[in-house]
Amino acid sequence: MDIVKKIQAQAQALQPQLVAWRRDFHAHPEVGFSEMRTAGVVADHLLHLGLEVTTGIGKTGVVAIVEGDEIAADAPTVMLRFDMDALPITEETGLPFASQAPGMMHACGHDGHTAIGLGTATLLANLRNQLPGRVKLVFQPAEEGLGGALAMLADGVLDAPRPSAAFGLHLWSRLPLNQIIVQAGPLMAGADKVDLTVTGRGGHGAMPHETVDAIVVASEIVMAWQTIVSRNVDPTEPAVITVGSFHAGSAANVIAERAELRCSIRSLSIQTRDFLVERMRAVADGICAAHGACADLRFTAGVPPTINSIAGADLMREVAHELVGASQVGEITPMMVGEDMSEFLNRAPGCYAIVGAWDTEKPLSSPHHSPTFDWDERMLATGAALLTSVAIEYLNRVHN
Numbered sequence: 001m002d003i004v005k006k007i008q009a010q011a012q013a014l015q016p017q018l019v020a021w022r023r024d025f026h027a028h029p030e031v032g033f034s035e036m037r038t039a040g041v042v043a044d045h046l047l048h049l050g051l052e053v054t055t056g057i058g059k060t061g062v063v064a065i066v067e068g069d070e071i072a073a074d075a076p077t078v079m080l081r082f083d084m085d086a087l088p089i090t091e092e093t094g095l096p097f098a099s100q101a102p103g104m105m106h107a108c109g110h111d112g113h114t115a116i117g118l119g120t121a122t123l124l125a126n127l128r129n130q131l132p133g134r135v136k137l138v139f140q141p142a143e144e145g146l147g148g149a150l151a152m153l154a155d156g157v158l159d160a161p162r163p164s165a166a167f168g169l170h171l172w173s174r175l176p177l178n179q180i181i182v183q184a185g186p187l188m189a190g191a192d193k194v195d196l197t198v199t200g201r202g203g204h205g206a207m208p209h210e211t212v213d214a215i216v217v218a219s220e221i222v223m224a225w226q227t228i229v230s231r232n233v234d235p236t237e238p239a240v241i242t243v244g245s246f247h248a249g250s251a252a253n254v255i256a257e258r259a260e261l262r263c264s265i266r267s268l269s270i271q272t273r274d275f276l277v278e279r280m281r282a283v284a285d286g287i288c289a290a291h292g293a294c295a296d297l298r299f300t301a302g303v304p305p306t307i308n309s310i311a312g313a314d315l316m317r318e319v320a321h322e323l324v325g326a327s328q329v330g331e332i333t334p335m336m337v338g339e340d341m342s343e344f345l346n347r348a349p350g351c352y353a354i355v356g357a358w359d360t361e362k363p364l365s366s367p368h369h370s371p372t373f374d375w376d377e378r379m380l381a382t383g384a385a386l387l388t389s390v391a392i393e394y395l396n397r398v399h400n
C-alpha cells in the first residue's frame, strides 16, 4: 500500500489549511439543522474542486461525488461521512479562535471533522486518476441527538449512486494523539428514550389514606429499575438505565396525582434494548398494580448501536497500521454514548474509527461536551489521510 504513504505526505502538506478551516468553523459554530454558514463554506470549496455538489440534503447537509477518471457506469461507490454541528454550550476556553456565537460551541470536535472532510475532498480530487469508482462525501448536520442522519436518509442521501460501504471517524480528546481505535462489532451504544407517567389519586397532604401517592409509587419504580441492570441483564452485556428527569407535585400539602419520568437507556444490541424496555414495563406495571396506580410507558427509538463490519474494520485497521504503525492501533471497550453514524453503517456496512487528539505532554483535557473542551490539531492530517486511503483501498479491492 505505497499509496497510503503518498497520501499521508500530501495530507501533511495540507495541515496548515486543515488548521485554518478548523479554526474558522470553530469561531463560527452552528447547532443542529442551522449549519447554513458551515454548509456554505463546505459547498464553496467542493465546487472549487470541480466536484458535483448537492446542498439541502437533510435541511443543511451537503453531498459531493468524487468520480474517478474513465470509470464504468457500474463502478463501486464508497461513502465517507463528516458531521458539522456544534452544541448549545457557552465556550470558556479563551482560545484566540473561540466561538463568536453566544451560547454555541464546537465542543465535540465536529469542526475538526468538517475540516477533515474538506481535506479529504481535496486529496481525493487530486487522485481522480487512481480512483476506480466514486467516493460520496456526506457532510451531515445535526448529529447531536437531533436526527441529522435520518433527515439525510429521508432525502435520499444513499440513492444513486448507492454506496456499498460507509466509513468515518470521531476525534477523541482523551485518547493519545494519533492513536487509532479500530474494531469489528460494537463501538458505541444504542441510545433510546423511555417516558413513564404514573397516575395515582391526588388529595390532601394530611389524609394519605384517601389517596394513591404518585410520588411514592414512582420512587419505588425508580429504585426497582436499578435492579434490572444489576439482576436481570447478563453481567457481560453492557446496559444503562438513567432516570434523568422526575417531575411531580405542586405543593407541600398536596399529594401528587401524577408523576412524569424521562429516561435514557443504552445498550449494544437491539435484543438487550428490547429486554430493558420489557423489564421496565413489567416492573412499572407490577408496582403500580400493587398500589392501585396506573402506569403508561412510552418507548421512543433513538440511535441504534454503532457496529462495524468485520471486513470494514479489517480494511481500516490495515490502513491505520500503514499510517501510524501497528503499536498505535488498538481496540477499546465500547463507549455507551450514541452516534448516528450507526444509521449509515446499518445500511452500508463499514467502519467508524476513533482518532486520538490528546497531546500527552499536557494534562488530560476537559471532556467532550464541556465548555473548556479542546484538542490537538495535529490529528487533522492523520484523519484526512486515514479516510482518503480507506476510500481508495476500498474501491481498489471491490473493483479487483
Ligand SMILES: [Zn+2]
Pocket: 107, 108, 144, 368, 369
Ligand atoms: Zn458529541
Ligand SMILES: [Zn+2]
Pocket: 108, 109, 110, 143, 170
Ligand atoms: Zn461528536
